[in-house]
Amino acid sequence: TETKTEWYLEVRIFEDGVGMRYRIPGAGARRVEGEATAWVLPKDAPIWLQNDTRNYEGIYYRSSLEALYASDDVEKRWLGAPATVEPVDGIWMLITEACLYRYSGMTLHVEEPTRLRVGFQDDPEGWEMQGEILTPWRVTLVAADLNGLVNADLIQSLGEAPDPVLFPDGMATEWIRPGKGLITWAVFGNDGAQWWRQKWFVDMCAAMNCEYLLLDGGWRSEQWGFLRDGGDLWARLTELCQYGAERNVGIFVWSAYPEGRDDGPGLTDPAERRAFLDRCKAAGVKGVKIDFFDSESRDTIEVYEAFLRETAQRRLMVNFHGANKPTGETRTWPHEITREGIREQEYLLWGDLPLEHYGALPFTRMVAGHGDFLPGYVRPQYLKNTTSVFQLATAVIFTSPFICWPDHPEAYLESPFLPLVRTMPSVWDETRVLPGSELGGLVAMARRSGHDWFVAVINCRPVPAEFDLRLDFLGDGSYRAMLIRDVGEDDKTENLVESGRPVDASTTWALQLSSGGGLVARMGPPTSYTE
Template sequence: MERRMSMLKWISLMALATGIAGCMHVEKNDSSSIMPRASAVEPNVYVDDQGQLMYSLKRAGTPVVMPSKMGITLEGVELGAGVVLSAQPAKRIEGSFEWLGNSAVVENNYTAQNYAVTHSASGRKWMLETRLYDTGFAFRYVVPGAGSQRVDGEDTTWNLPTDAELWHRQNGDSFQYYWSKSKAADIEAGFNAQLNVTVELSDGSYASLNEGGSFSFSGASLEFNGSNEANTIFADDKEGWTIEGEVATPWRIVMTGPDLNTLVNCTLVAAVCPAPDQALYPEGCHTDWIVPGRSLWQWWGYWDPGTQWEKQRWFVDNAAALGCLYYMVDEGWEHPRQGWATETRTAWEAMKELADYAETKGVRLLVWRGYPTNEEKYWSGMETVEKRTAFYVNSKKAGIYGVKIDFMDSESVVHSTFMETCLKEAAGYELMVNYHGAPKPTGAERTYPNQITREGVVGMEHNKWETIPRSHYATSPFTRFLAGSADFTPTTFQPGFVKGTTFALQLAQPIVYTSPVLHWADKPQYYLNSPAVDLIRSMPTTWDETIVLPSSKIGIQAAYVRRKGQDWYVGIINGSDDAVEQSLDLSFLGEGRFAATLFKDVPGQPVVLKKELLIAERGDSLAVRMSPGGGFVAVFRKLEARPYGGGIYGQQVVALRFVEGAEVRYTLDGSEPTVTSTKYTEPFTVRESCRLRAKVVSGDGKGTEISARFTSVPKLHFARSGAPCIAQPFPFHRSCSGRLL
């Protein structure tokens, strides 16, 4: 037995690379050597003395998962008990794909090792599929069959080290709960925890327990038993369900690494999922109708009155003034009390009218629909193919670019099947999808890149009716976001809703929290009057590179560095109750000098945001001082505009900021600047809608380009003051002399 276990451990693999969910387009897969490679991640798949299929996992010699059961129960038969195991030849897979998230391209390399499993009592044969990555281990069960097969449950267990600390949250229908930290043995027996669970190991390294590829399968959660072990259960399908033909479970995943940077950049949850169908997504996640961007969202700031018809053009104008590509029309627009439908116009005809107006402002509409039918609220529902088809057809006719589907509130097989089906159907109408009231992500955005974001998180929405604990802001990046992007709906500058945080923490959220479509939640005047308005107008929503700084600690601090093109963004969230002073090493910067803009806390003044302009370069360092519940933001660019697009109220003076000695050319008709385009020498005035494009043609930052849309809009009057709010450009200079020390 010992010799067989030893051979299986060797054959069970050793290899890897990191994954980050992805789409296709430049995807490539090359199978090569079947020989396993050396890796810090060491899985062991074997059969114990009782004939039970088992696994364990170490990383660099440290136990991550202690000996735990594998298996699935079909038709009352535990197919992992009393088995014979036979390892198949291993296969090395080398691949990459483009992605919308923490990085632009993902290297997706792993060793695939399958095991033929025979259930001795029944003679039934099935396959255990495993993948070994440099940053984790994934496995699933594939049971062939014809006709109906009843899934009664899964026998996978997760036996965790006694000294490991777990970050976990309650599993429930809203999937919006806070995270708690404790040892597995201290979690009450019977507690149902939602996957994913983040684990702090005794040697200072980390792990994350997840599932990936849960398509048309009930979502898994963990039930703790009062010891160090948790069982895999299907809380929303406790009585089981039936599958036609082959049963292929989602992947059970353990991501692991020496630090939080490794964990954040390891999104195996989506990497295990199939590549997108080129018939639906010819360019994968860069298919032309899948467009990330910023959106104005009215529900948080205005609740029900925000959907009233007479306010809608005003919201579109504000979206344009904020440089948003989208405006989200949320719940209530179909209700007669909101005035969309009249005796001479349907609500959909009104939507088309609004979309046509928005198009003239460079803004695209997104529209809400509830999943369940609710006649009292005038929700038509999405439960049937007829209802969905009518919704898609009407959306397309009205000129809608994406849909927000809400209130699934379950990960039962019925709801998970709906969510997969909806993504396929919506792709046929070239519609992006944002799921709210939805369970955890399991990588669907890899296979269906029109899933542009989803909720399943306690986001800023909750700050409307409760106070979000400071620690939550620094916990979510290392827990929920490890499974995929989240629609956190960030950033309030309303003093009454900061609630224990600061403006700087609020501004750091969209840098730390990934969402390819980012919904600004607050009333637009608070953004337009903020010194950060130009960052809000130009904030990226996807990234080329992500670095988690060593000062990060779950629940205490989330310190992120992001790169988009040649520009760098730093967002730091202080989730603690203490003031923090630390140094920020700028060694991550590229070559040359950068025009830096800093946003800082002001001690004792949580609703004041201090803005500083500097010139910085690699080798410099910054002193960072954060208030309790505070934050810090820094942006390093080779070229930027002030204002960075937005609304024109008659006319707007525009200046460009860049490093001294560079030469910049620009156009105002959207054409690409060349060496013969207008040379920037001083601020200029725009008086009508235009697309500014500017480019560094020589000197520091050569090749850097920016684009900003200016849109003519009416003066924006706000209910509180009744006065027009016209955002004035913040004072700055073409280049700054204040070098960092």
């Protein structure tokens, strides 16, 4: 369309894809009412997607644009990125956005049977902007295989470098410390916020080698027991932080963003937000979890950025829940330690997750960035259609620099998995998607931390699977392995733990995996191997 408006198209091309964005110079107030950017896909190209564009907690499934366009359910024509397109002519493709700041979040609309167009569901009438208009990057990742897709770093590469004043050592800045933690909510509900439980939770964290305790929903409300017996909110929080520091356990605290909830006041007022963060810092808190944004409107995106800036100024890590998709924020704001924006395992508290969803996430949503998945239930009532070994494997496959273990602490301490729970890294030096993995089906990954390799396999097919696990990624030298696998067909908690098994790059394990079953192994050089 002919226009007299001056505008520029910026394009950056990488080995793993392309990013493009629009720059429109100018001054004063102008209104953004939409965008014409679109992707045209081959007819019948299979695409993996989810339809929740509110907080990105939809179930991923396989379809095609043609089928979505023909559906009587018009809501199916709206997709929440990222969406992954199966190979056409041998190339995998993933569609999403990067550097979402001071703009409305991109949703994808099936406009024609082969055409996906950019839309803005949370700002359907548009929004006003001052001065230059700069869109987020519209991203197309390409890869020859699933390993290339998972290891693509284009989304983060498009981001701006972190502020050297706030983050003098970038992601290695001293106060940004990934780790594992227990969570007072999950299987306890808001009852977990009762004051008498908190030091016990810290003691459990220390026993499990967890660096953090997340004091979750309910602690800021009188009805859930944190203030029972006349305690002062901030005095008790300070006491808890001091108790944790003596045991090398840092404290994260939760708050809702919106007002009007029964589990504590919100933070919609900027002055109240800054006062809350100041008091957290003064009490000795290490990070905050902010919940229930449930939007990626332009106004809400500016609130995310305000939280990122103001927590960084106070050296507090941040975890966003009830959130939108990640768009590479961790490049610019490396203290964002995790975020939700994913249908994760809190849903096991009241329902289940389709196996296909587990099998899709590593190659769809998780490609975009970390996800607070709540991996690793161990008690039977929460396993649903998975085994306990499958659950442990999710801690390796679904990455988060802040791993929150969701089950009862005593269940972990009594579990044969405890050695792996205590030594599980939360960040990795290298990742390999192993041959035989398939989107929505069987997933096999090897991840390296230092000299140690962790291998996880989950069978997300509806039927049993045979899988030859080759350890050729180990390279030269010998290793000792701890191996955990399912052994029972009827008992989802029955497993076999083998320790000290010699392995090397020539080793192949022939696996028989039940539907919803899995395997986990940790391998290290003999000189550093521990039980």
